[in-house]
Amino acid sequence: MSFRPRKALALALIACGPVGVLANDLTTTVTNNYGMPGSLVDMPTAEMAPDGQISTTASHFDGNTKTMLSFQILPWISGSFRYSATDNLTPQFSTFYDRSFDLRFRLWKEGTYRPAVALGFQDFIGTGILGAEYIVASKSIGDRVAVTGGLGWGRLGSFNSFGSTGNRKMFQPGDTGGDFRTGSWFRGDVAAFAGLSFDLTERLTFAAEYSSDGYDEEVAVGIFEHKSPLNFGLNYQINPNISLGAFALHGSEVGAKLTLTLNPKNAPAPGGLEEAPLPVSARTRGTTADLNWLMEPETRAAVNRSVTKTLGSSDLVVEGLSLDGRTAHVRLRNDRYDARAQALGRSLRGLSRTLPTSVETLHVTLVAAGMPSSTLSFSRSDLERLENEPAEKALAVAQFSDPLSFANLPTPTADAYPQFSWGIGPYLRTSFFDPDNPVRADVGIKFSGDYHVMPGLIASGEVSVKAFGNLDKINRTSNSTIPHVRSDVASYLATEEPTINRLTLAKYSRLGHNLYGRATAGYLEQMYAGISGEVLWKPVNSSFALGAEANYVRPRDFDVLFGLRSRTTAGGVIPEFNGHVSAYYDVGYGFHTQLDAGRYLAGDWGATLSVDREFANGWKVGAFVTRTDVSSEDFGEGSFDKGLRLSIPLSWMLGRPAQKTLDTTIRPLTRDGGQRLDVDGRLYETIRDTHRPDVAKSWGKFWR
Structure with missing residues (x-):
């Protein structure tokens, strides 16, 4: 195969060549229409966000809406999760909703004469409708101008391609999606793209680009016309955390986007608002011998x-x-x-x-x-x-x-002992990615209490009552072919009456040096009751730990009160026993890993790998992926369980010490494969904060 780069790419690469300017970091808080760091419109760049930055971007033009959550995982790795809605893309749906993930790796930073270069994967876990791979170079010229040129495959190789690197497998109706499509990476037609961004003022940036995306799927069904490969955009930085953009696409569409950013490293009250500590009282010389x-x-x-x-x-x-x-x-x-x-x-x-x-x-x-x-x-x-x-x-x-x-x-x-603690406050319960309504939520009041009967013996409970919301409007019957251990969640959310989310008696024990034990019985979580037992080996000075857990459970009644229901579901019988062995390792550099292997709620066997970026102030941003012996066909849409999770310490927001956190998990889909019991107070998270590494x-x- 021979490459013959088009004029647009050649001009961009010439611009990226030797220029007598000092290099900068090519760091930006701006995101493009795909939610990734970059000052262009649709095309990628080699720019990166500030380390740790979290961005939420919403973009819209006629017939297309994208909502994105992005995270700067490391100074040289960016990741993004996207939820897009396209009107009339397929005959089955008036609006086609699609979930996808992106990753970008900076191979090297720019130098005085050398551009920054990045390698990117767009929609690499998903349907592949937005799938693309690219290699891109970006170079700053002075303080205001940056130029970009690159080569793209997939969507980014669909317009004015000049060569091919083999056959590319495309998404077909009926595919479950959600799997890694490694056989398609950097395969198919390849095309060139280029762009330029110019800071008109300290807050206003202009962008122009030559797009290599032919929008083949959208054009084929008549959503819009592709009249030109040129796109243009303006971005206005309202304040350090909010920006607003407007853009013109392919000669026929105009749209807008809004980006909100925050960085866990930058607390609202950086110095803290707690009262000053007592000073150390130094002893005077000669008094230390007084007994x-x-x-x-x-x-x-x-x-x-x-x-x-x-x-x-x-x-x-x-x-x-x-x-x-x-x-x-x-x-x-x-x-x-x-x-x-x-x-x-x-x-x-x-x-x-x-x-x-x-x-x-x-x-x-x-x-x-x-x-x-x-x-x-x-x-x-x-x-x-x-x-x-x-x-x-x-x-x-x-x-x-x-x-x-x-x-x-x-x-x-x-x-x-004994001692009692309690709390009362609002709760927000959400459901995402329902095609009938992508975002649903309930708001209500939650009461929780813990009664420490004696050292290590704790009775605890949580009761909530819904005030308003629309989770009860979910009207989707699970089509799962395996036991319905999670996919019937809508039935648990339908009640308007007070619910007992958790009611347990737990015994924590020191079993020996470096050894801990837990036994919990009762209504363990919203959907299951039973008995859970756990042991953990964790030396105080070690970054490594091993644990094992065994559970005997029965599904709870849908009213989430005291009753239990049959284990028989449309997809099969829910097993009574499940459990895992777990390995935990604090890698350092702010990263923590966890590997759980064993039997899940539906009786499937497999493993879950979790990786979290943990900040010194308590923020945690992570991802997990689960593979079990359930086939992609039996698992259904999404192929396997995966998701993102976020934990925000209340102390970060208040500026005062507090141990409460706001936790959320984003799953592209709620299915039955790879689902684990959500028991409260597992040993590792209970004790790790008191050990030296943390x-x-x-x-x-x-x-x-």
Whole structure:
């Protein structure tokens, strides 16, 4: 095969050549009509968003609407999820809804004379209707101009192609979609595209491009005419987080787009709004040898009261204290600080102000679900010496260990248990991607409570009542050919009466060094009741953990109250037993991985791989994919389970410490294959925040 690049590409590549300007990062907060970072209209560039940026883009022109969620996974990797609606694209639907994913990899950054180059995959998991692959080069010229040129396959090779790299398998009616189409990557016709963007002002950008997308599917059914390969656009940056764009496409259409951005690294209140901590109280020289207080029982009692009161002023609960002449060991419950390093720092400051001067070694054991989960050991002299030094110096001398290694581990005091906590507030329950109505939602009030009967024994529940919404209007009968373990979810959302979302009794235990156990019984989640048991091996200083879980469950009645229903469904009988073995690994660089393998709710066997980008302030953005022995045909539309998930710490929004998070999962489809029980309080997430790898991430707040 021989390539003969067209004039447009040649001009762009010449422009990308040696120019006597300083290179910049080619970083932009603007997105194109496909939701990916880029200052052009439809065509890709080699630009990237600021690391960690999350963007939501909505674009529309006559007959076509796209809604996109994008994330800058790493400085050189961008990803996007897209939900598009096209009118009259197929005879089966008046509006064809399609879900797709994109990835772009920057191969190298631009230099003084070298353009940035990126490799991209568009709609690489989906129907492939928007599918394309490309290699693209972009170069900045001065502070205002950037030029781009590239080669595209798939949709981006459909206009004025100049060669072919083999046959490309296209999506056909009846295909389940949602699978990797690796056999089609960089196959088929190849064409050139090019573009230029120019910053007219600090806020207004103009873009012009030569498009290699022939819009073959849309033109074939008469949605619009493709009169020209030239597209033009204007983008106005209203503020750092909102931009508005207008564009003209293929000589026959005009449209608009709106982009909202935020970056987890940039908190609304960057400095935090919590009250300042107590200062460290330094001992005077010559007082550290005074042990006379040991002979005075009333002094020891006064110390206990002082420690409890002082740490309580920082919303830290002292469950127990053991004390001798040189060592103090505090058993601590932290229900406030999501940054455990901040809780530890404040507890040590409080101890420095309340303990006798002879006490040199400080141990603080954090409790999670009533279990002693990790112990920080710190020299009081180091605390006094390092108070005004960078936090990393304190981390270097801090020691973490398993609490079970201490013979003098404090036992809970008589008044530490029982304890009760509760909360009440609004809830938002959503459903996406229903062809009859792509976005549905219920809003209501939720009440939750936890009663800690004794250390590790917790009775908990959650009740909600709907105020208004339209989830009950979902009117889709599942056509699943395997047991209906999730696809009948609409029946659980139809009730207008109060529902018992969860009502359980859980026992958490330390089974030995590095070993944890959990047993939970009751109404485990909205759709299932039963018994769940789990064990976890997790060393305090390790980034690696192993766990195993076994469950015996029955499906709940659709009214989500106390009744159970038959395990027999239209797709088969729901098995009673399921479970998994799990491996967890904190890779570093902000990434965490989890692999679960075992039997899922429908009786299928397989594995789930999850990868999350975790920020020091508690934000988590991740993706998961599940493959089981259910075939693509039996699974149905989508081929296999996959999705995105997002966790936003309440503390990030409020600027004050809080342990609550707002969590959401975006699944392109809710099917029955690869579905796992949603039991609350799994061990790894319960204890990991108290172990050194996670505490170290938030260590910047140790002195806060």
